[in-house]
Amino acid sequence: MTGATAARVLQQLRRDPRTIALLIVVPCFLIFITDQLFADEPQVFQQIGVPLLGLFPLISMFLVTSITMLRERTSGTLERLLAMPVAKLDILFGYGIAFAAVAVVQATIVSLVGFGLLDLTVVNPKVLVIALAVANAILGMALGLLVSAFARTEFQAVQFMPAFILPQILLCGLLVPRDQMAEWLQVVSALLPMTYAYDALSRAATDSPLGARFWFDVIVVTGVTLLALALGAATLRRRTP
């Protein structure tokens, strides 16, 4: 049933070629713009380019999942599914597998652009960046699923992006290194999952061998994903008011 749900989600996505195009083209375009923006300071692009590659899937999957899940809730299909002999985890993992597959494609193509055309370099195997990107995509999916329970309309769901994701982009260390932030911002930053996703990507680009901090980041990202999935599962109610 997990497989059936994953196949169904991909089938739905296939019906929407414009969304697929946006998922692939927009990150490529943004990474190119970033490259051009720092044309005179290539070392800055080196520093933020690789983390960007891995953070795009988190952002896109967050958005796609929160809207898709909201649609399932408002169209009644979720209620129908939950009245059928299906486990909640089948639904969640179905979504997870489908979006992870999309993330593999997205991360691979954006990486090809970043590594192939824009000369980004990493000291570790490039596939590590793609693996982290996929992990981030699943984190984005889990978070999107969770927040979709708190949105009544698509307007609200879209607003969760600036409310939930933008602060994380600002505070994760991408724009200003964390140790240069005001102390209270460092504390906030330490509480946000994207901080660890960013740190892992940035270390994958520069640290060889990978230290304990990298693996700590990976554990935090995995842990937050599982926690968000568990909380997300709790929001899938078979009985509603």
Added chain:
Amino acid sequence: MSAAISIRGLRVVRGGHEVLHGVDLEVEAGAVTGLLGPSGSGKTTLIRSVVGVQIVSDGEVSVLGLPAGRRELRSRIGYMTQEPAVYGDLTVLENLRYFGRILGVGASRVEEVVDLVQLGPEHDQVVASLSGGQRARVSLGTAILNSPDLLVLDEPTVGLDPVLRRALWDFFHELAVGGTTLLVSSHVMDEASRCDHLVLVRDGSILATETPDELRSRTGAADLDEAFLRLIDRRRP
């Protein structure tokens, strides 16, 4: 009479208001029972309570001998919601195949259901491009996929043309003859005559439970719309 559904003292509160005020009801197995009443009378809430997706504040709902909402019932109840709960961006066949896989139903049954709900010519069309009545039939098809023992249909014939409506009611009776219990809601009184049993609901309470003939003879009204009005008048203090 053996009861497929048995409800005792059901109370449901939605949005701070009590919408069902202690409902008692028995629904006979292997028959078509019509749940009739104006919109806003509590039909959908009653139906949701039977299916087990409604949080109830008091009372007992027993379905096929088990408390409503039990895991074992999920594969034995077919549920069609008022709004067609199907994926608009998938085709008719893709929708039915997906729900079929969830219900553990084979490909041949999926094909059979496409024919039963008369969507053969549209099977490859995306549901969003279909008419309201066709979408409703995709939703109905989903509800009957696993040949459930109890079929609960919330206003299945809204917006359908008379020919199709007659065909669907004939189909409901065929299912009942085959042993399926059907609970069908409608706010159109002229559909009442097509039911074996009637449950008249108004303002969250049950006004009457009887056969169409009993209702007509008891109220002395020729048509059921009039009978319904007379019942309401009699109740007035």
